[in-house]
Amino acid sequence: MSQWRWSGGGTLASLCSTLNQDQPGRDGSMASVLLAPRRYVQGDGAVHQIGTHAARLGRRALLIGGGRALAACETAVADSLGAVGLSLHVERFAGECCDREIERLAAVGRQEQADLVIAAGGGKVIDTGKAVALALALPIVVVPTIAATDAPCSTVVVVYAENGIFDRYVQVPHNPDCVLVDTGVIARAPVRTLVAGMGDALSTFWEADTCARSGRTNPLTGSQAPLRTALALARLCYDTLLEYGVQAKRAAETGGVTPALDAIVEANTLLSGLGFESGGLAGAHAIHNGLTRLPACHDRLHGEKVAFGTLVQLVMEGRPDAQVREVLGFCRSVGLPVCLADLGLARASRADIRAVAEAATAPGESIHAAWFTVTPERVEAAVWAADALARGTA
Structure with a gap:
């Protein structure tokens, strides 16, 4: 070691x-952190x-x-x-x-x-x-x-x-x-990095919401239920992305600091950081970890893979169509990946996606924070379904 x-x-x-x-506590529950x-x-x-x-x-x-x-x-x-x-x-x-x-x-x-x-x-x-x-x-x-x-x-x-x-x-x-x-x-940094940060921050609310629904222990805090503060920060993070994401990208393209860029930097860094750690991780980051098994997408940034992982999580969880399409629309508006081809995986095989699904569902992975049993088969099906949804609505 x-x-x-x-x-x-x-x-x-x-x-x-x-x-x-x-x-x-005396009733066997864990304090929130x-x-x-x-x-x-x-x-x-x-x-x-x-x-x-x-x-x-x-x-x-x-x-x-x-x-x-x-x-x-x-x-x-x-x-x-x-x-x-x-x-x-x-x-x-x-x-x-x-x-x-x-x-x-x-x-x-x-x-x-x-x-x-x-x-x-x-x-x-x-x-x-x-x-x-x-x-x-x-x-x-x-x-x-x-x-x-x-x-x-x-x-x-x-x-x-x-x-x-x-x-x-x-x-x-x-x-x-x-x-x-x-x-x-x-x-003044590459615009792509700011957009990737939005992709990472995009998962914060949805993963925290999954953890709150399931009531399973957050390994980062030892808590079974996120504080209302953590959930509020996660929601504010998501709302900030929807409100200011496009404006912030435009500001970054000129290298200028605007209120919109300032808000997105705070969302990407502080709100998402506090929200994910105290709210919990779930499917999106596990999908990211699975995607690292495929060399073809190693040149994609962390947040780019997490953004696609968020779409897969929402599809896997059976979220309402309006929610899935809202996330899909946001990703498109700022230029985040929404399908396998966007990640350099247009030629991904069934075996490739199966490997992603197996890695994402390894024992101890965050995807098991869901309120239902997650299997490699369920993840694999969600990856293909999310990919088809994005391609079908292009």
Whole structure:
């Protein structure tokens, strides 16, 4: 076992650790839990304030980021930290959140005697940073330079094999100490990443609603029932996407920060992050994990696969036609995938989709949060049905 791993590692079901699992009440029920970062900062130019927030946490920072992320924020981070007397070592992320990379970066942190981790970039580098902070028992500041996933605010680390296939979930003991989102940086990032973030956020309400209906334990909190606050945040996330998604995409195409873009960044990052973690995951993310088994869609972003997974979940659950078509229409309006061809899987075989379904229904997968028994056959049928629905309404 890798030295960095938290004992909560494994399938989603195994994430309940003694650290965040509540004791049953007198009637045997579990208390409800809301998880959130200690500090959330969002605004145009916010990265220039990072020194003020980081100084509360440490003096020797290890900054981890990919090439584009460092180009977008390294100078501002270095200047802001230097202004308050913090030292900085910068290490480039190799590209995959896998055991080898986590252990390499943790070794760098030890060598540099870092007492603070800063992770700048997208979901994979952020998750890697959370794992490195866990390995070194250090606080972490998360600086998303794209709004492509809801990873920044959560305790979840999604670990992949070096070839990009989903491996396991790991839950770190607490949410990030600070999440700092510069909307100006986000606005200048590739538009596709913002849209992918909407795809990830799209699943939040529907997965939380499934968990609330089933009453099954949320492995991330140990709760059987989400708080009304978590469900309200998930619903606000969905409503924000419908209201501002198209406007935000247009703003991002010009590189400008507008109220619509600001609202979508908040939805993709904060509302979705709090909503999924405290509301629960269900079918959409399990379908995503299954899709990683097919090399043909490895170039698709996380949120793009989750968006299609949301459609599959709704079809599998037998949701009303109006709800399915509302989600389908939203995906089309912002350019999210709605069928297998959109994911590069136009030639997917029955065996391919069967492999996706079997991976999505592995023991401990989030798809089993449903209020009914989920089988590979049921998932396989839903994938083909969702694909046919999208193609038939093009």
